[in-house]
Structure formats: structure tokens, C-alpha cells
Amino acid sequence: MLKTLRQIQRTGIVTEPVPAPDPTLRIRAVLEQRILGILGRALAIRMVDAGSCNGCELEVNALTNPIYNIEGLGVHFVASPRHADLLLVSGPVTTAMRDPLLRVYEATPDPKLVVAIGDCGRDGGVFGCGGPSLGAVANVIPVDVVVPGCPPSPNRLLAGILAALDASAALDVRQEGGGRAE
Amino acid sequence: MPLRHWLAAFEPIADDAAVRPLRVGAEDWRRLAEDVAASGGRLLALWGQDATAGRPAVFAAYQTAAGLWIAELVCDAPAVADDPYPGLQDLYPFAGRMQRAIRDLHGLRSTDPDHRPWLRHAPGEAYEFVRVEGDGVHEIPVGPVHAGIIEPGHFRFSVVGEKVLRLEQRLGFAHKGIERRFLEFAALDGSRLAARVSGDSAVAYSWAYCIALESQWGVRIPRRAQWLRALALELERIANHLGDLGALGNDAGFAFGLTQFSRLKEQVLRATEHALGQRYAMDWVVPGGVSRELPPDAATALDRCLAEVGAESVVLRGIYEEHAGVRDRFTGTGAIAPDLAARLGLTGLAGRASGQVQDLRRDLRFPPYEELRPAIGGAVSGDVAARVAVRFDELLESCRLGRRILAQLPGGDLRVAVVAPAPAAFGVGAVEGWRGPVLVALATAAGGRIRRCHPHDPSWQNWPALEHAVIDNIVPDFPLINKSFNLSYSGHDL
Ligand code: SF4
Numbered sequence: 001m002l003k004t005l006r007q008i009q010r011t012g013i014v015t016e017p018v019p020a021p022d023p024t025l026r027i028r029a030v031l032e033q034r035i036l037g038i039l040g041r042a043l044a045i046r047m048v049d050a051g052s053c054n055g056c057e058l059e060v061n062a063l064t065n066p067i068y069n070i071e072g073l074g075v076h077f078v079a080s081p082r083h084a085d086l087l088l089v090s091g092p093v094t095t096a097m098r099d100p101l102l103r104v105y106e107a108t109p110d111p112k113l114v115v116a117i118g119d120c121g122r123d124g125g126v127f128g129c130g131g132p133s134l135g136a137v138a139n140v141i142p143v144d145v146v147v148p149g150c151p152p153s154p155n156r157l158l159a160g161i162l163a164a165l166d167a168s169a170a171l172d173v174r175q176e177g178g179g180r181a182e
Numbered sequence: 183m184p185l186r187h188w189l190a191a192f193e194p195i196a197d198d199a200a201v202r203p204l205r206v207g208a209e210d211w212r213r214l215a216e217d218v219a220a221s222g223g224r225l226l227a228l229w230g231q232d233a234t235a236g237r238p239a240v241f242a243a244y245q246t247a248a249g250l251w252i253a254e255l256v257c258d259a260p261a262v263a264d265d266p267y268p269g270l271q272d273l274y275p276f277a278g279r280m281q282r283a284i285r286d287l288h289g290l291r292s293t294d295p296d297h298r299p300w301l302r303h304a305p306g307e308a309y310e311f312v313r314v315e316g317d318g319v320h321e322i323p324v325g326p327v328h329a330g331i332i333e334p335g336h337f338r339f340s341v342v343g344e345k346v347l348r349l350e351q352r353l354g355f356a357h358k359g360i361e362r363r364f365l366e367f368a369a370l371d372g373s374r375l376a377a378r379v380s381g382d383s384a385v386a387y388s389w390a391y392c393i394a395l396e397s398q399w400g401v402r403i404p405r406r407a408q409w410l411r412a413l414a415l416e417l418e419r420i421a422n423h424l425g426d427l428g429a430l431g432n433d434a435g436f437a438f439g440l441t442q443f444s445r446l447k448e449q450v451l452r453a454t455e456h457a458l459g460q461r462y463a464m465d466w467v468v469p470g471g472v473s474r475e476l477p478p479d480a481a482t483a484l485d486r487c488l489a490e491v492g493a494e495s496v497v498l499r500g501i502y503e504e505h506a507g508v509r510d511r512f513t514g515t516g517a518i519a520p521d522l523a524a525r526l527g528l529t530g531l532a533g534r535a536s537g538q539v540q541d542l543r544r545d546l547r548f549p550p551y552e553e554l555r556p557a558i559g560g561a562v563s564g565d566v567a568a569r570v571a572v573r574f575d576e577l578l579e580s581c582r583l584g585r586r587i588l589a590q591l592p593g594g595d596l597r598v599a600v601v602a603p604a605p606a607a608f609g610v611g612a613v614e615g616w617r618g619p620v621l622v623a624l625a626t627a628a629g630g631r632i633r634r635c636h637p638h639d640p641s642w643q644n645w646p647a648l649e650h651a652v653i654d655n656i657v658p659d660f661p662l663i664n665k666s667f668n669l670s671y672s673g674h675d676l
Contacts, residue, residue, distance in 0.1 A: 050334070
């Protein structure tokens, strides 16, 4: 126990400061404000791997490390689509994952946001589109924001989540609280 | 028959020689498999091809005391054209799924009894799971979409109360046609796709691919490039072990472990990005060498990072070992005893944790590992605790290897020019990735095109063993057991 405490004390707080001089890190501050402003509570994300190489998942996982500390920004990953505000989906969507992805999408309550991640989520990336690869996430479910990269870095993923929130806020203002245009 | 009998028949696979698979008839296909098994050799990979790649055939890659051997059984020869080819499942239990995949992808049938589809998921077609009958037995289906941030796959547990009687996996959800896709790449560009077969093993795959290509085209890469490839491979091993050791602590209810190890992993990824240009070195290994020079201060920074990560990992190992709760969850959980491991062909780090001490970095003696001489360890208890111990050992050894590479990095070129020769050729590359042996078999055609490429993940061998590891364990321990193996879906589903 003593060793554990000593290690915790030695490590200190490693979460990157908000805001930092690096402009990409300002995303953190903005994201935190938006989540509070728009939702007034934590943003719940459900991750769906629809056929990726697992590279994208590694970077999504990195968001939860103490450096990016996404929980500290009021974002948490949930185990059920029924609790989710936003779906984070990696691609390329395989034929076998088409129906499971549609089911997750349908089970997510409205209004919902979809962020497709990675070059593969954008257009099939290195795997292309053909045969058992259906390519882009948008070929199967409506997508709000695409975060390219192979894999996209954690900061880019944060920026993508932020962009989706902004898009939904803009939509809400235009439609006076109505649903989403698809 | 002793292995010696075959010796003259096989061409050696050296790093500067093209290789031709040994063409065997159906009888010898079987006899060779028996002789290799009897001599303590192992089946590394089994794959097929159809008429698009020339003639329909099945291939087997064996690792024997005399090196890597590739056998080819042509399946349009009169003897096997109408009949199924001889199955190998009795000798190598994991071969069953590979044979089912060959049937899905190329239509060739084996004599083994299980012909259920494996990689192919026909829409609307129900998959026949094996049912366990009995008093109080019920089924728990999980996936393909999981609660955590992981790859898609389906698990079906038959349980009594909390106890698992049987686990049956249904994989193939990540099947995206990678082997077909290779045909649309120029051979010189194929390392990009190889690196993305399983993103956590990008260096292992791209390196194996490049060995397969360079060996058949007679390309000798500079010594500096060999060392820099090894540097990237060890960084990949370190990053994956750090990630999994943290997740394992978390699954054992010790969130402190996740916080600490994920912080160290992030440090390594950032140092990797600074040195190699990418957090995950997807495009570092390229035909002819590596893609770019290290920035001037990268070696010092990387060395400092590895020294620190090594030292911190020693402290964390002590904490894991002394923590009663963690020790209790790890010990005896998900065990595969050495004799069962040998029978199942358990490979890679999981194999080493169950007494199967094999590692291509030592056994194939490919450069630069013949000079680096990595220490290869192991354990015998085969439980989560053993896999954790092996991961700690390998993490620390890789930190040492990485620092040694940085200290003694040879000078010279990073890369040599590679041009496609005229004739068609074939080559195989095998590299010990962090999970186990990664193999790439590559056939090229005139003009530098790809005629056939099969990337092989060690998860093919280890997924079936995971079904054994969970028997008699409790359902809540499954995530922990699963994570201790951390097998690839994408690398397996192709
Ligand atoms: S974008 Fe890159 S890292 Fe992500 S799934 Fe595709 S190949 Fe893998």
C-alpha cells in the first residue's frame, strides 16, 4: 500500500494543462465548455468497431489515459447504446458488421451524433470499398463528422467530438429543438 | 519417418534466397505434417489459393529444427481435384479453423468433419453453435459489439451458475477481404496494407512482408535499416505490453495500474512519434529499409524514455506482486498447463507462459537478432499470473534491447532502391511480434504485381486455446483472461 501511495505521489498530476500554448490543446478547454453548455451533464459515448484494424481503437483508448483524461472533461464511454449521446464508429464497415451497426444506431436515443473515425471510417481507407468491405461508415448510417487519420491522434479525436457537438448546437438553434435533418 | 528424410527436398529459406514451396502429393502432405509434429516442429500457417492466383492449392508453413519449410498441395491435380485434401486437425487442432477459412475463401474442402463457415457470414444464415445440455445449463451470448473499446467478435458461454462449462467463439466479423485487397496493390506498396492487417502489430507485419518481398527479389537491406526495424519492433512490443498490463490491473479491480501504465504507454508513443514520425509505426518499415532518418536528438530522448519506463515498470511490478487483491485474481485464473499448451500449439507470449519457450527472434536467427541475442524466458503455470510475468519480463528485455540498439546503431544507408525483377517469384517472411509469430507469404508476378499474399496472425493458433483457458472459471473472470491473451480479431478475420 505504501509503495502504491508513494508511486501516486511521485507521479503527480500528468493531465495536460488547460489551456496550453499549443493551439491543439485548447480544444480541451473549448470541449469542456461546450459539453457543459449544451448538455449540462456528461457526454456519453458508445464506441463501435465496425471492422477496423484495431489501430483506431488504440487511440480512442488513449483518450482515457491520464494525459488526455477525457473523463475529466465530462466525457465518458458507456457500455450500452441506450445511454449514449454520441457514437464513435471506426471502419471500414464489414458486411458482417452492417446489421450490428444498424442495431446500435437504432438503439441510440435521438438526438444522436455519429462521428466516423479514421481514414477507413471516412472512405474505407487502405482497405477500400468492395467485397466484404462496405467502406465508409456513412454508407451504412448517417454520419455527422468525420475524423481522418490513420489512426487519428487523440487530439484529433477530441477535435472531432467537439465539431460534432458544435454541429448539433447549430442545428438545434436553427430547428428550435427539433430533430436532426438527415 | 525422421525429419532428415525431407531435408534434401526443401530449399533453405535464407534472407538472400528466393524459395519455392515443395510441391507434395496428398499422401506426402499428410506424412510431412506427421513428421514435423513428431519431431517437435510446429505449423506456423495454413492457407489456400484459387485459380485467380494460378492453380488452386493449399500451403503449409512449418517451423522445424532445420528452418522454415513451405509445402504446397496442388488441388486441381487428378488425385485431389474432386476429393477433399487431407485435413491436419488431429495433428494441429487449430488447423481446423484455417481449413474452414480456406473453404470460405477458395472453395477447397478438407477431410476434417467441421465444414461450418468461419470467416464468411452469409446474411440470414444461422450459425450452428455446439449446444451444451444439462440441468441448469444456460447460454450467455456476448457481442459482436462489446461493452468496451475493443474489436468485434461473438462469444457464447454455456454456464452453470457462474461457472463456465464451455465457450464457443464466432469470429469473422472484422473480415474485410484483406487478401483480395492485396491484389490491387503494387508489391512495392503492399507493406502499407500489411501494416494494417492488425494495427497493434504494424511493425511485425510490415517487416515480415518486406522480408518476403526482399528475399524473393534478392534485395539486401543495409545493416542500419535492420537495426532500425528492430528498434521499431521492440517499441511496438513495449507499447502493447504497457497497455495490456494496465488493462489487466484494471480488470482485476486495481485502477491504479491502468492509470500508471497508460501514462507510461503515452510516453513511449510520444517518444516513438518524435523518433519515427508516427505514434504507431504504420509506415516505418518499407521495401529496401526504413522510411526516414531519426531526428538528431531522437536517440537521446528515446533512450531516456526507455530507461525511465524500464525503471518505473520494475516498481509497478513490485506493486502488482504485493497487492493481495491483484495476486488473488491473477493466480490460477485461465490456466493452460504445458502439456495441453503443447497439444493445442499455443504460441507466442501465451505459449511461453505455458512452458512453450519458442521465439522466432532466437529460433530463426534473422538479423539483427542473431547479434542482439534477446533473452527469451517463460513460465510454466500458464495462468493469467504467468502471462503477466512473461509480459513484464519481455517489456523489460525490450527496453534493454531498445537501448542497446540506440547505443550501437550502425551507420550507413537507411534504404536501398528496390526494383521489381521480371520473373514471378515467391517468398516468406516471419517475425516475432509482441503477440507471437507473424508470417507473410507473398507471391509476386511480372511487373511487380502481387499474385497472392497471405498474412498470418498467431491469434489463429491461440483463439481456440482461449476456449480451453476459460473452462471451469467464473464468467466475471473472462475479461481478465481474455485481456491476458489479447488476441487479434482483425489479424485473424482478414
Ligand atoms: S484508419 Fe488506419 S488505424 Fe484506423 S482502422 Fe483504418 S487502417 Fe486501422
